[in-house]
Amino acid sequence: MESGVEFFLQSVKEICPNVTDNELREFASKLTIEELNKKDYFLQFGKVQKAIGFVTSGLVRSSFIDNVGNEITVGFYSEGDYATHYPSFITQQPSKYSIQCLEPTVMVCLSYESIQWIYEHLPSFERYGRLVAEEILKRQQARIESFIFQTAEERYLDFIKHRSGLFNRISISHLCSFLGIERQTLTRIRQKLAHQ
Incomplete structure (x- = not known):
């Protein structure tokens, strides 16, 4: 458990190198640890x-149900990633997404109330909040633009390039859903690339 908190605090220090040890200790006192089993939900649709x-260890998947009842995968979050539906978190409104564990997962968590307290009492962490929010926004924008500007094959190649470590950890159906393609299309893309 301690190593998970250390891993998280190290990532915070990389974002905010100027925070003092006292500030970091106070920040750390607001953290909680959540241990989840495979198939457990970190966030359920309709909940705040x-x-x-x-994520300090494990893997989770973010998804939603479309208007005809299909489950659509929108993200995978593994070690070092933030698992969040950020608009739901910052507005404290019900989420349109679910976040479910694909593996046993350990998360270091920071509640909405704690983060507001931190911003008020430890102003140097406002930079942390801003940069994390910017990173989440960049990822969401990149995903939207991948569907506007890239072909299915380009999305697949992009996934291989940036998330290759996830290949053996996710199912083909979840990958196809994430890429927005049918299984047969993925098979065709793979066969084509194998012959290049």
Whole structure:
């Protein structure tokens, strides 16, 4: 458990190198640890996200149900990623997404109330909040633009390039859903690339 908190605090220090040890200790006192089993939900559709989660071990998947009942995968979050539906978290409104564990997962969590307290009492952490929010926004924008500007093959190649470590950890159906393609299309893309 301690190593998970250390891993998280190290990532915070990389974002905010100027925080003092005292500030970091106070920040750390607001953290909680959540241990989840495979298939457990960190966030369920229609619920308010009470805490932002930093994955220290494991893998989770974010998804929603479309208007015809299909489950669509929108993200995978592994070690070092924030598992959050950020708009739900910052507005404290019900989420349109679910976040479910694909593996046993440990998260370091920071509640909405704690983060507001931190911003008020430890102003140097406002930079942390801003940069994490910017990173989440960049990822969401990149995903939207991948569907506007890239072909299915380009999205697949992009996934291989940036998330290759996830290949053996996720199912083909979740990958296809994430890429927005049918299984047969993925098979065709793979066969084509194998012959290049």
